[in-house]
Amino acid sequence: MADLYQKLVMLLGDDLTVLILGIVLTLGFIQFNSLFLIWLERKVAGHMQLRLGPMEVGPHGIIQTIADGIKLVGKQLITPRYVDKWLFMLAPVIVLMPVPLAFLVLPVHPGVVVLDMNVGILLIFGFSTLNVLTILMAGWGSHNKYSLLGAIRAVAQNIAYESPLLVTVITAVLWARSLNMSAIVDAQDKIWFVFTPWGALAFLIFLISATAETNRAPFDLPEAESELVAGFHTEYSGMRFAMFFLAEYTNMFIVSAVGVTLFLGGWRGPILPGFIWFLLKSYVLVFMFLWFRWTFPRVRFDQLLGFAWKVLLPIALVNLVVTGGAIKLIDLIR
Amino acid sequence: MSNLLIKEFSFILVYLLVGLGFAVTPIVISYLIGPVSRGPKRDEVYECGVETIGTAWVQFGITYYLFALMFLAFDVDVLYLFPVVVAFGKDFVIRDFIEIVIFLGILSLAIVYAWRKGVFDWTMK
Numbered sequence: 023m024a025d026l027y028q029k030l031v032m033l034l035g036d037d038l039t040v041l042i043l044g045i046v047l048t049l050g051f052i053q054f055n056s057l058f059l060i061w062l063e064r065k066v067a068g069h070m071q072l073r074l075g076p077m078e079v080g081p082h083g084i085i086q087t088i089a090d091g092i093k094l095v096g097k098q099l100i101t102p103r104y105v106d107k108w109l110f111m112l113a114p115v116i117v118l119m120p121v122p123l124a125f126l127v128l129p130v131h132p133g134v135v136v137l138d139m140n141v142g143i144l145l146i147f148g149f150s151t152l153n154v155l156t157i158l159m160a161g162w163g164s165h166n167k168y169s170l171l172g173a174i175r176a177v178a179q180n181i182a183y184e185s186p187l188l189v190t191v192i193t194a195v196l197w198a199r200s201l202n203m204s205a206i207v208d209a210q211d212k213i214w215f216v217f218t219p220w221g222a223l224a225f226l227i228f229l230i231s232a233t234a235e236t237n238r239a240p241f242d243l244p245e246a247e248s249e250l251v252a253g254f255h256t257e258y259s260g261m262r263f264a265m266f267f268l269a270e271y272t273n274m275f276i277v278s279a280v281g282v283t284l285f286l287g288g289w290r291g292p293i294l295p296g297f298i299w300f301l302l303k304s305y306v307l308v309f310m311f312l313w314f315r316w317t318f319p320r321v322r323f324d325q326l327l328g329f330a331w332k333v334l335l336p337i338a339l340v341n342l343v344v345t346g347g348a349i350k351l352i353d354l355i356r
Numbered sequence: 357m358s359n360l361l362i363k364e365f366s367f368i369l370v371y372l373l374v375g376l377g378f379a380v381t382p383i384v385i386s387y388l389i390g391p392v393s394r395g396p397k398r399d400e401v402y403e404c405g406v407e408t409i410g411t412a413w414v415q416f417g418i419t420y421y422l423f424a425l426m427f428l429a430f431d432v433d434v435l436y437l438f439p440v441v442v443a444f445g446k447d448f449v450i451r452d453f454i455e456i457v458i459f460l461g462i463l464s465l466a467i468v469y470a471w472r473k474g475v476f477d478w479t480m481k
Contacts (some may be wrong), residue, residue, distance in 0.1 A: 049378060119375040249402050265379060
């Protein structure tokens, strides 16, 4: 393996090798992750409701998602009559376009990161915001009342929870005093950020905000099927619909991976190699998102927005000040 | 521009283009191999299954707009915090902590103001 890598470096040069390997691994992982997560979601949903979930295709339905994917490729792409054509067709493309970028700066193993960028965390949050735009494009372009309502809800909800999310991220950055993802992991070599009192509170707020940002239950009002049919992707069919799902499940993993990097020490852990710890922790967080869905009932929309602005944001701001004070105290004692 | 900057930007550009290809390819494949059905009802808007009435591009609650305004003001301010927290505690003793408290205090006044004005109460406006 190392021998092959050396040969590649000799052949292509340093940067190009890293770039090509990074792209191949990223795309492969995005495919694998969404196939696995859709299967896991259905399995977890099934077992939590005392059902079995998919069982027919493959052992325990493990290749069910591949069969679903092949079915979706073979479907006709329908563009309804009154839609805004450009917005309607561009939305499923743009929703997936920035998704690989997050994997550019995620440190998955000691010293293994495609691009060790000094503003890594800003890059991830900068591009993940495009998600809101595509939801609005899809909802407005569909010429469908439910899509529009779902999209407006999604935008209001995403921007409401963006603020507490960013403040908790800033808290973690304050603790590490760097925007570089690898440096943030390095700063947690003595103690993971989540094991400090202010870090635990920040992690809790991060988890709640992340659930809302990825439009997961109990904050899945943009897609509330009992009132809005399917929300912003009601009019989408076939592969375009699949694009939204691919992006949603990858975003779930990305937000978990960012949470692991900021609060849970990234790839740190005993015995096992780093990337296994990284994946393990990330998937534990992803499992918690699946778990939430079958534990909490959906909230009302005004409660949702009120909770973000009146509860989460003030607590997050106070927590930021407390963290700053704690850092000063620790510095003074030293 | 330094070499490092060019390298970083080109990496990001390549990743964006790869993401574009990754999103477009399955849709093109699906377009090529998918079946084509015809009929008067094929291109109808689905909405909720029955025939649609009127346009969907209508006015909606102004409350959403107020929330968007709040966010805009807030997010720009939060952006200023990023350089502050990176420089925090490097050369200063206690001054930067006091400054961050003042900054966040003024920022919090915006929430207090909006709260008192009833922006967060969901009523018909």
